[in-house]
Amino acid sequence: MHFKKTGILLLFLGFTSHAQQSTVMENEQQNTEEEQSSHTNNGSRSKQTKSNKEVEDVMTVIADTTSAEQLKKMNSIIAGRSTLSLGLIEQKQADNVAELLNTLPGVSTAGSVRPGGQSINIWGFSKVEDVKIIVDGAHKGFQKYQQGSIFVEPELLKQVEVNKGPHDVKFGNGGFGGVIRMETKDAIDLLGPNRLLGGMIKHSFHSNNHQNLVTGAIYGRTEDDLLDGLIYYTKRNSGNFKRPDGSRFMFSEDDMDSYMGKLNFRPNEEHTFTISGLRSKRDSWQPWAAKFVEKMTPPTAQQIQRYGYKGAWLRKLVKRDQTDSSAQFKWNYQPTYNPLIDLTFHTTYSKTKQHDTRPKKYNPVASLGTMGNESWVSYTDKTFELENISTFDTGILDHKLLIGTQIHLHDRDTLMYYERYKNNPNYNNGYFQPAYMPSGTQQTYSFYIEDQLSIANLVLTPSLRYDYVRNHGKKNYAQAYNDPDPRFGHDYSPVSYSGWTPRFGSYWQATNNLGFFGDISYAWRAPTVDESYEVQFTPSNGGSGKISATSRHLDKERDLSFRIGNMLDFNNIFSYDDKLQIRTTLFKQRVSNEIFITRGFNGTICGPGRQCPLGQSNYHNIPGKKIIKGLEFETYYDSRYWFASATYSIQKGERDTAPQAPWINNKTYVATIAPRTATLTTGFKIPSWNIKAGWNAQFVRKQDRTGKEDRNHDGISDLGAYALGPSSGYTLHNLFATWQPTYTPRAEIQFAVDNLFNKDYRLYLGENTYGMGRNIKASIIVKF
Template identity: 25%
Template sequence: MTPGVDVINGPRRNGQTVTIRGFDAEAIITLMDGRRQNYESAHDGRFYFDPALMKQVEVVKGAASSIYGGGGIGGVVAFETKDASDLLRPGQNFGAMGGFRGRSANGEISSSASVYGRTENLDILGSLALRKSGDIRDGDGEDLETDDQVVSGLFKLGYTLNDWHTFKLQYQGLNNDGQEPNNGAGGISSSNPIVNKVVDDHQFSARYEFSNPDNDLLNLKIHAYYNDTETEEEDISGANLGRVQVRELNTTGLTVDNQSVFALSDDHSHTLSYGFEIYRDVQEGSSTATGDGTRPGVPDAEALNWGLYIQDEIELASNVGTFLVIPAVRFDQYRSEDNVGNSQNESAISPKLALSYKPTDDLVFFGSLAQAFRAPNMTELYPSGQHFPGGGPIPNNNFVPNPDLKPETVTTLELGVGIKFEGLAANNDQLKFKGAWHYSRGEDFITQEVDIFGGTTENLNIDKAILWGAELEGEYQINKFTAKAGLAYVEAKDDDTGEYLSNNVPLTLTTDFSYEFESISSTIGWRSRFATENDHVGSGEDSTAGYGVHDIYYRYAPTEGDFKHLTVDLGIENVFDKYYTKRFATLPEEGINFGARVTLKW
């Protein structure tokens, strides 16, 4: 329901990525409990987790890299999992939770079990989830070949010493054993055969936090983590039957953050945030079909990134309203190299200035001017080997490394307003509205150029790009009825040629109407998504038809009585079995789906 945010690249789990204002994958910083998710593949998703214990998802739109780190020219998606304290009721020290889910569109059956507890100083949680699903049925009744068996686990341990010192350990892991095309976002073909794909993802982290409400100068967080993600693909069809290809990426990271609060008066305060980040990525690719064992397009390489940031939130209260001024700046240094001697070493400064003015509690004007950059990743810089075989007059196509590829830089101006009304049609109703316009100027956008008759594939820079768009969102509540709506649009062009870029987002409207039946502890709702035709496409690309898709959902969640530990969710997605494809996607989305989820706590 968040305008400007979507999940794209088709319905297969392994191929899906999040997009923000038309930016996708590498242009977005993706965090899982603060750990960078840097797995980079043109064919696969960027993160692997089971949603059963997801607490919240924070989305930051636009160039907000000052605190979150370099690379976020499109924004940030931060996933956060639950702790034991989020699941335990007041006064409860130990609990357990079990869940079961079924979906008709892909024949999915899943189950999860969690145990959790706390003492005065200890917080512990363990969870295991199993999922099995098959082919995905689209709106035309055709099946997209997919077979997934997923096992995932989460373990969290927290210990608080002397009230203010907290130590946390976490492990999160996933194994996905399935059969689908090599490129999960594409259709089956001779160049995209069915493979047995095994994804192994293991993530470890250790944290230290100091938080004393009586200490305004020290609110310290130190976080060290290690991620190991590997995808192994064995061809079980096609000309390369028996070929095994592997891509592995290890990320080791450390972040140190602190906040200091300076209350100069009742009307004037500063919240100073500052910190340091360093992380190292090591990538290896292998294939049984090449003479030297390397995998085409997956270079053996490593990259080291580090950065410093400082941000000041200046709050000023006056008799004409409240002002919030947020200046920030970040410095990043990055270097990378592959195993044949190609290398890159660059640095960048990312400034930001945000302003907001609240003349009343019900009205706010806001704006920001920010610059962010994205360093080219190892796969973009150093690919080599064959991209795809030729035939007839078309030669074999080979990757060409480009170690001189420049970082993408985006400068974004955003202006907006938020307003709240109460007592419009009744004493207890409320209307909230927010609108924003954004304009971005990009330099050295990275794009892939495939020369069919020249036999080369190379990543190049587009000198200048212009992106602009707007977002509107509103919410109206009266009694137990809630209506939400969001509208988003993005237009992106190469500033030199005038050609449209793949960052375009057609005019998209989302709506959500719900009503809570308090007497029977139930909520029922209707969600819809409408998109106009995506005809702003570059040369050689096809337009995508507009569509309208509807979902119905129901939740039963009593808070007292014999069933107070039970939650039942029922839904029908794509109610009218619409056949549709999202912008710039190859595959149609899922057809009608009947879903049910039952959760029980003890």
């Protein structure tokens, strides 16, 4: 891999830069404290308010090694993560969370710009089970076929953390790509200094789809900080998105209402209670497959004559009613004089549901593959977590011992009505679960322990996690998918998986300005409910019976993951109180027993000349390994009058064989690898006028390793239907500015232009769907 040399060179340059500059680093550990403890007092809240005013964007907070106490708060997870601050979130004025994240190195959007059509890809992993989405501790596990996976309103967020790779002991059973942790706003993020009560009104307008966004909030705290809380509401309403060529994404309107409430209660300095909840509701007409449908085929003249113009379009669509909600309760107990106890109990609830209907009077275009004439889907996640952090020392070693236990209960209910089968008893007269989206539950019981050992300028973090996972399918209402004949394998009985995940992290603060970090993890993932219990109909219902069985025999996936990197931090380089950070990361993931869907390839299922018995499972484990490796480079500079940043990301991925044809030994490319990407940002600040403005550019290379290749020389693309089409490279330019008038300090104006030159481009991971045309955004915020 040629970029290994690049990584080594960058590490060497890091040493060279340090040799040329000798600056003393200031203490910037204000937010890191929150990572390790939820304990909050007056002092910590004042620090948080200060931090929110700083422009740190995606900088990682680094410990000051001149203080041994600060080094104890550092580890490899903190060193390797990226954080989006409140200021950057507001600056982006994003339509969705995916838009917030796709400029981070190694993070890409998969899907289209259509509302609800986005999912996240990290380091080539794009499945929901491989990229965990966490909102205020609540898991978001929406996995509906051909739909997006994240529906959180960006206006509610104050911080987004991206931890890449499976290196965090608090998360198991998947997460090979990483974990995205989002935190919603608190009253103290919005209150001005020394204020007890406040409110906020915001209005935004986006030109591309004529979007109006209205936000209102009321928040406050008691003088003794016993209570603080807020009530937050935001509404998005828009027309159709516009492509760069001027055409519209038909039926891409957005109409979403979001609500949030949060209350923090501190009866004394040792106890903190938090209760919060949020809910978003969207109701619109759209294509069934929100993620990939782009240019819809217009109705014919005959269809318009028969159904009318509106009806001819609506018969191709679904009326989608979607609700996404979550809630949390957290209690933290931290005795003032007992460092062995920092106890937290955290329970969360999350539910996402969709109800799709097709207009009966227009003879809708309905099929089994698009969940019929009407469908109901709900995904529910409940979590319970109890953990304690003990701080103590044994001789020269300082310890931060984390012990915890978790319960995660995931339940999915699916149902469709297919009018064509309303008189067919084998399909329960039209009401049954889609065979490719079975109902079921997954229960996970976990225990983890991590000891963060600090000695001198070195932090070692060994950890061990145990997970027990039990999948339980729900029998399909349709006998066609619940055939009692054992030859066809319709077995929905429970299956269990268990195992250990060892991890080891290290952080070495070589000098005041130079730090190295590294992680190695051997993680695993149990099959999802879909992978365990998907079936097909049997010969008595018109099927072949060749690939009809559930997949209860699957082995769990394993991922041996490595990550190494270094960071350079400097202050006071060119001017007083400026900051420079440079981070280089090399990573490699080796996945074995990868789970992939079973389908025919080149006219055969089991290989040329082989006869397959009936009842083949719908999923199988692929022999050999999947290797994904890459390099990331990031640099961020901030000063009183000027700021700049640059990032670069390259990934490569190969399998030892073709996933749908395991008898082929030739290597194949991994289709979900994002193109090589670089970003540049620069701008200026005028503190006396409270003005900040800048320019950003994103450079995306073409992607020509897509699975369309024929490395086996058999005249068929390596990945067949699971390949993606090649994409062309492109460059996007964006502008942004914020202004807080000095004569009205409680007002702020935000301005941005996305795709300044209206570049025509296609999204590779969106299966070459069009990107969005020029979009001018403006917001005005008034606080009172």
